Amino acid sequence: MKLGYKKWAKKVKYGLRxxxxxxxxxxxxxxxxxxxxxxxxxxxxxxxQKVWAYDVMVSYAKNAMLMA
Structure with missing residues (x-):
């Protein structure tokens, strides 16, 4: 069964990359x-370690924005 583009894109999560x-x-x-x-x-x-450090930085920035 052939899916339309929108259904196919949703099924394969196209566009999340x-x-x-x-x-x-x-x-x-x-x-x-x-x-x-x-x-x-x-x-x-x-x-x-780089991914962890980036995650910490992003979390810190989000928390700082919420506190402001």
């Missing part, structure tokens, strides 16, 4: 594109 790409872009602007670790475990840990 831009939000994730925006977050990745923000992380790269804040912390740079490079990872300095050499091992796979180190690379994953470093990337997770």
């Amino acid at each position: 831009w939000a994730i790409e925006g977050i990745f872009s923000s992380i790269k602007r804040k912390f740079g594109e490079d990872l300095r670790a050499r091992s796979l475990i180190g690379l994953l840990a470093e990337a997770m």
